[in-house]
Amino acid sequence: MIRSSMARWIVGAFGLLLVLGLLRFKPWQEEVVRPRQQLTVGFLPVTCHLTCPVTDFATKTSTSTRFQSQRFTDFPTVVEAIKGGRLEASFMIAPLAMKMREQGLPIKIVYLGHRDGSTVIVRKDIPARSLVDLRGKTFAIPSIYSNQYLVIRKLMEDQGVGADEIKFVQMAPPDMPAALAAKAIDAYFVGEPHAAKAELDGSGRVLYYAKDIWPHFISCVLVVHEKLIKEHPDVVRDLVRGIAESGEWAETHRLAAAKVASPYFRQDEKVVRYVLTQPKDRVSYRMLTPTDEDMLVIRDMAIKVGILKTPIAMSDLIDREFIPKDIRPADIDMAGAGK
């Protein structure tokens, strides 16, 4: 008896797996023929990485390399995917890219993701006007390897606030608005739209825009693996041009850019639109060439706060070879956008 009942269960279990497998992989659907080169580029759903999905969208119809954007939910996974050789290009926070380079991982910064686009938010009921008023308060940052942390440390120094006078906590950006609303934290500095969210909820207000603290603030950069540079320099060239032209387009087509990007972010279009337009210079996608001066400031600050140990050479870190001379706005067909 057991044999027959058990046998039915076993057949049932594997039958279920088979059915699920068929539903999942749909072998009856013909594989789309892709004669073009293809590259997966990692990004996180933050407006700092907006040009990544825009480039994905633009290259759906173009004839050059097809760039497929791969959404990640956190940076450690991005790093592990690159280390494991599963990802060859990604957007990431600048100090983390330096840390990877310091660890001997052959990656190069080939372009910037954006300028500005981060915001310091404080609780509405705290009448703070500068970091001086935040002494003894809890302040959330996305990671100690984020440039937000470095910039705040720099600003504390400038305002005469001691390193241990503000209590820093590391927190996933999506949790910050909720933590602020629950009064578990008093302020935070993060890439958009996680700052605008607290503003729209009514639980926080803007203390500083990134541009007020550090004009042309950089938080994220585009990194590629040196293997890709060596084996497919044309793909890297296409990628940097694609990102540059998407940025130029987003700069002048802000509403359309929100429409294109929000399904990739799976975020409410209203929130993305708010970030891109309120005010207009909250985030910028121009001037994206990584200069030695900018990167040196970040590197030296990173060494000062102890997240980097060695002063890595800029020539090891940056490769400006692929940046196009003339940047025209990408030619984007809005048909199919927003889906």
Added chain:
Amino acid sequence: MTETKRTSGERVLPVAVVIGSLLLWWGLAAAHVFPESLFPDPLAVGKGVVEEVITGRLFNDLVASLFRVTAGFLLAVVLGIPLGLVLGSYGRARAALLPAVNFFRNLSPLAWIPFAILWFGIGDSPAVFLIFMASFFPIVLATVAAVATIPMVYFRVAHDYGLTGGEMLMRVTLPAIAPQVITVLRVTAGLAWVVVVAAEMIAGRDGLGFAIWDARNGLRIDLLVSGMIVIGLIGVVIDRLLFRLTRIPSVRWGYER
């Protein structure tokens, strides 16, 4: 407990608890105790579910998660029960491997994420691996324990009847351990389903767990809650289904007190 003998009170109570929880939830949301976008009301969540159903994402996510859980869990069963039988039957093998199995059982599948990415990249395979890691060790341990508690007299009687090797396994060992193993299968299937949320954290494109992480990143708490509800409901369905395993006539003895 048999299902036919339920009194009307036993039927009404769970429904009342569900309605009561919904009312409490709705009341908290209506009173604006928490910001609306962080604590959506049941209606907003319902709309979220409808949105996910209409776009087809829910079905897609459901298939992806069920596929990963089924694959990881079946792999754990197919490898775990035989290993448990071997360890249960051979003292030396048990002495050699049991400490290691016990060690790995204690590790949270989350800790394996970096290695899952390193060995399996991104997509289905690392998630299947994590679900496997969550269910394999408990299955092995339970099988070992079940084999160890089979009274020796069973084997002696079987021996007297001339059963050996494969026959002994099919007609004595497996039937004897079946009730205990089925119980642990129910528990580990639940565990595997819990782990899917963590396993799908690894950049995927679909899955109910991924939908939850994604909703969180996308600042869509309504979709997050709708994902939670679907995961909870499917978990109940899986448990009900596996509960039927205990109804198989030849293993029922193990559950009757």
